[in-house]
Structure formats: C-alpha cells, structure tokens
Amino acid sequence: MYVQEENSVYLSISDISKTFQQDKNPPLSVFHDINIAIQQGEFVSLLGPSGCGKSTLLSIIAGLSRPSTGKILLENKAITAPGPDKSMVFQESALFPWMTVNENVTFPLRKKMNKKERAQSAASYLKMVHLSKFADHYPHELSGGMQQRVSIARALAMNAKLLLMDEPFGALDEQTRIILQEELERIWLETEKTIIFVTHSIREAIKLSDRVIIMGARPGTVISDFKVDLPRPRLQQDMAELEEEVLKILKVEIDKVMKEELQYAGSD
Numbered sequence: 001m002y003v004q005e006e007n008s009v010y011l012s013i014s015d016i017s018k019t020f021q022q023d024k025n026p027p028l029s030v031f032h033d034i035n036i037a038i039q040q041g042e043f044v045s046l047l048g049p050s051g052c053g054k055s056t057l058l059s060i061i062a063g064l065s066r067p068s069t070g071k072i073l074l075e076n077k078a079i080t081a082p083g084p085d086k087s088m089v090f091q092e093s094a095l096f097p098w099m100t101v102n103e104n105v106t107f108p109l110r111k112k113m114n115k116k117e118r119a120q121s122a123a124s125y126l127k128m129v130h131l132s133k134f135a136d137h138y139p140h141e142l143s144g145g146m147q148q149r150v151s152i153a154r155a156l157a158m159n160a161k162l163l164l165m166d167e168p169f170g171a172l173d174e175q176t177r178i179i180l181q182e183e184l185e186r187i188w189l190e191t192e193k194t195i196i197f198v199t200h201s202i203r204e205a206i207k208l209s210d211r212v213i214i215m216g217a218r219p220g221t222v223i224s225d226f227k228v229d230l231p232r233p234r235l236q237q238d239m240a241e242l243e244e245e246v247l248k249i250l251k252v253e254i255d256k257v258m259k260e261e262l263q264y265a266g267s268d
C-alpha cells in the first residue's frame with residue numbers, strides 16, 4: 001500500500017461518496033469512503049470494473065459534479081466548478097459539432113492566448129495526434145478514434161496543471177495507442193502536470209503511472225493503491241509481475257459484477 005505524506009498533498013479527496021437519486025428505483029450508491037491524496041506531478045491511474053464510478057469520480061474532480069458527502073480540495077481550495085486549472089478528456093469525445101477540428105482545439109484557448117499563439121499551439125498538438133490534414137474538417141467527418149484524438153489535442157493544448165483523462169486511448173487502434181502513450185509520457189516528464197488517468201488496460205496503467213489505484217465493484221471504494229517503482233521507459237519483462245498482481249485483484253471485482261449481472265438477468 002502507498003503511504004502519502006500529508007504536507008505534500010496537491011489533490012485531497014476525503015471520505016467522498018456519491019449516490020444518484022433515481023425516479024423509479026431506490027437511490028444508487030456508486031461509491032463511498034473514497035480517500036485519495038495525490039501529490040503535484042504524480043501520474044495516477046484508476047482501474048476498476050465497469051460501473052464502479054471511475055467516470056463519476058473524475059467528473060467530481062473536474063468540478064462538473066458534486067460528491068454526495070465528503071470533501072475534495074485542490075491546492076487546499078474546495079473544487080466547486082470547472083476551471084482553467086483542470087482539463088478533461090471525456091470517455092466519449094465531446095467536440096462541438098458546429099466547429100472545425102482547428103476551432104475545437106483553439107476555442108478553450110481564446111482567453112489565454114492571442115490568435116497567433118492559439119494557431120501555433122493547435123497546429124503542434126494536431127500534429128502530435130497526426131491530424132494536421134484534418135484541421136478544417138468537422139467532427140462528423142472523422143472516425144470515432146480521430147474525434148478522440150482531437151479531444152486529446154484540445155486537452156493538451158489547454159496546458160492545465162491537472163489533466164483528467166477518462167479512457168482517452170480506449171477507442172484507438174493499437175499502433176496509435178502506443179504512439180500516444182509515449183507522447184503523453186514525454187509531455188508529463190517535461191512538465192509538472194498531474195495526471196489522473198482512467199483505463200481498463202492494466203498494462204497501460206503500469207506502463208505510464210507512478211501509482212495504480214484500484215476501485216472495487218459498486219458500491220465501491222479504493223481497494224488497492226500500488227506504487228509503480230520501475231525505471232522509464234518501462235519494459236514488458238519488468239512489468240509482468242505487477243501486471244499479474246493487479247490482474248488477480250481486479251478479477252475478483254469483475255467476477256462480482258458478472259455474478260450480480262447474472263442474478264439480475266435470471267430474475268426477469
């Protein structure tokens with residue numbers, strides 16, 4: 001287990017829970033007793049079975065949603081709204097359909113940069129995600145994976161200190177995924193960014209993160225917090241042991257979800 005020093009906490013998540021009220025069904029408790037302390041500059045991955053609340057937790061950190069109970073502080077200030085200090089890549093790409101690729105990437109920069117700086121920044125990040133040729137296209141003219149790459153370029157161009165990424169590479173082909181993992185690692189190493197990265201890929205989590213946090217099946221909480229102490233760039237053979245260990249823990253939680261699904265299907 002990872003022990004955090006109190007005095008260096010950048011993002012402090014204390015005892016938070018989230019319950020959704022539902023019209024026809026009883027309230028849905030998604031997670032409870034979540035306690036996570038993150039230092040500035042850390043790269044933290046979040047793993048857990050589908051439905052355990054990873055996206056919900058990320059949207060609370062982004063300030064898009066409020067926890068039902070508990071406290072969440074960024075640099076000792078309560079998070080109450082989205083802001084330029086945090087940028088988010090959503091699980092589903094969230095582009096403005098009426099704007100071109102270039103306009104989508106430059107739009108959030110309009111208050112921070114002049115026109116020339118915006119154009120330069122957008123061009124460099126679109127190049128990174130291999131979409132320079134599509135700068136003047138509209139989102140509907142791109143595939144799902146390409147749209148996701150535009151969302152990644154937009155989030156990186158915003159250059160926020162805290163980057164929240166919800167399965168950002170999930171919809172990409174293997175080659176592109178590997179290229180973007182390397183680019184993200186490079187950007188993170190060159191900057192002081194703190195990254196919280198949700199993924200279903202154990203390998204991706206271990207390859208990129210300082211810490212891998214595992215959430216249990218709903219209503220979940222943090223069940224493991226691994227420090228990944230391997231030299232970078234990480235090699236497959238060095239990661240294998242930890243991969244095995246994480247898989248074992250995750251499998252128990254995924255089995256719980258499967259069993260619940262089967263019971264539910266059987267009760268029809």
Ligand SMILES: Nc1ncnc2c1ncn2[C@@H]1O[C@H](COP(=O)(O)OP(=O)(O)OP(=O)(O)O)[C@@H](O)[C@H]1O
Nearest residue numbers: 020028030048049050051052053054055056057091
């Ligand atoms: N706005 C909402 N209103 C009601 N229930 C919601 C809402 N948002 C999420 N949920 C429910 O909360 C639970 C957690 O959802 P969430 O999207 O956070 O899971 P996840 O861990 O990100 O899953 P996945 O790995 O499939 O993306 C799910 O049961 C979902 O149906």
Ligand SMILES: [Mg+2]
Nearest residue numbers: 054055091166
């Ligand atoms: Mg999700």
